[in-house]
Amino acid sequence: MPHISLNNLSISYGNHKVLHEVSVDIPDSQITVIIGPSGCGKTTLLKSLNRLLDLNDDVSVKGNVLIDGVNTYDPKADVLSLRKKLGFLSQRPYPLPMSIYDNIAFGPKVHRLTQEQIVQQIRDLEGRSFQVPERKNGAMDVLVESYLRLAGLWDEVKDRLRTPASRLSIGQQQRLALARALAVEPEAILADEPTSALDPLSAQLIEKQFKFLRNNYTIVVVTHILRQARRIADYVIFLYLGELVEHGPAESFFKSPKDERTRAYISGEIS
Ligand SMILES: Nc1ncnc2c1ncn2[C@@H]1O[C@H](COP(=O)(O)OP(=O)(O)O)[C@@H](O)[C@H]1O
Ligand SMILES: [Mg+2]
Structure with a gap:
């Protein structure tokens, strides 16, 4: 902190x-x-x-x-x-003029996180007892879902992640x-x-x-x-x-x- x-x-x-x-x-x-x-x-x-x-x-x-x-x-x-x-x-x-998913993935991508760093970031979230989905999907999917949950938005958007955020x-x-x-x-x-x-x-x-x-x-x-x-x-x-x-x-x-x-x-x- x-x-x-x-x-x-x-x-x-x-x-x-x-x-x-x-x-x-x-x-x-x-x-x-x-x-x-x-x-x-x-x-x-x-x-x-x-x-x-x-x-x-x-x-x-x-x-x-x-x-x-x-x-x-x-x-x-x-x-x-x-x-x-x-x-x-x-x-x-x-x-950003892109999908809901890409709006969240954008930051981690700009900072060029490696797969390893993304997995570490997921562990950090878990370490703070935040709810993190199971890792059956790719690490970036897990990260996107986790942050949408932290913002209280996941349930409302989980079925339309690939649609434009502007909607x-x-x-x-x-x-x-x-x-x-x-x-x-x-x-x-x-x-x-x-x-x-x-x-x-x-x-x-x-x-x-x-x-x-x-x-x-x-x-x-x-x-x-x-x-x-x-x-x-x-x-x-x-x-x-x-x-x-x-x-x-x-x-x-x-x-x-x-x-x-x-x-x-x-x-x-x-x-
Ligand atoms: N870019 C700026 N150039 C000149 N004066 C500014 C600028 N931004 C804010 N001010 C002035 O600074 C004072 C404080 O503004 P601000 O911090 O926006 O207050 P608040 O957010 O409490 O409304 C105001 O008098 C405002 O007119
Ligand atoms: Mg103000």
């Missing part, structure tokens, strides 16, 4: 500073939820963790993000392996995106409002999978839906106007907030 730690992290777009000296440790093997009103810097914070922010050209970062003690913003940092370690789910799913409903596509993220064996999943484009039932299925996965992955979810935060959070980070106002275990955060702004936010007085 990666240990993620932010130290005095400040981020600006041009000369607009949107994140102010944020320091916080993100607990391993739990669901951390980042909440706060629109525009307060949630996406910026999330994307800073695996350097997806680099895709903006006028962004500047001060302070640091340590992943397992290694500074993400060290010029020598290996950005590709960082992004492999911290998988990302965006607001809308973007399935799935958007809710199913989001779980496919989760399966695809898991297939490159990340240690953490970063999700930016992953249910905002989904109907309530599909949203519930994503929440259920996060809870199912939380002991084995560090999960960081951005949301502006307080009820969702209450349902899934083990740990909460509250941002307001780019400032880290309060953070802590979900129970005490919601029950006895320390900061007046937190109290006002969770009671709905400010949004």
Whole structure:
């Protein structure tokens, strides 16, 4: 599990500073939820963790993000392996223009896993007590089925694995995106409002999978839906106007907030 730690992290777009000296440790093997009103810097914070922010050209970062003690913003940092370690789910799913099966097999293929490595990956899944099908088929079939199960999608797609992923409903596509993220064996999943484009039932299925996965992955979810935060959070980070106002275990955060702004936010007085 990666240990993620932010130290005095400040981020600006041009000369607009949107994140102010944020320091916080993100607990391993739990669901951390980042909440706060629109525009307060949630996406910026999330994307800073695996350097997806680099895709903006006028962004500047001060302070640091340590992943397992290694500074993400060290010029020598290996950005590709960082992004492999911290998988990302965006607001809308973007399935690859290929079959359901190939969407999942894509990652392992891109990383050119050998047959031996695929078998090892299957053993790792078994080692974490995940349900893995019998190995009567090829190893890649086993891997694809395993990740579709981890994403809670297998039963809905097992009879149409070779059909285009684009035919799935958007809710199913989001779980496919989760399966695809898991297939490159990340240690953490970063999700930016992953249910905002989904109907309530599909949203519930994503929440259920996060809870199912939380002991084995560090999960960081951005949301502006307080009820969702209450349902899934083990740990909460509250941002307001780019400032880290309060953070802590979900129970005490919601029950006895320390900061007046937190109290006002969770009671709905400010949004
Ligand atoms: N690429 C960008 N260029 C300039 N400003 C940006 C960019 N992305 C976000 N911002 C600004 O940074 C602030 C924080 O945005 P964001 O991190 O997206 O907040 P949130 O996800 O909480 O809605 C907002 O004021 C937003 O307008
Ligand atoms: Mg956002």
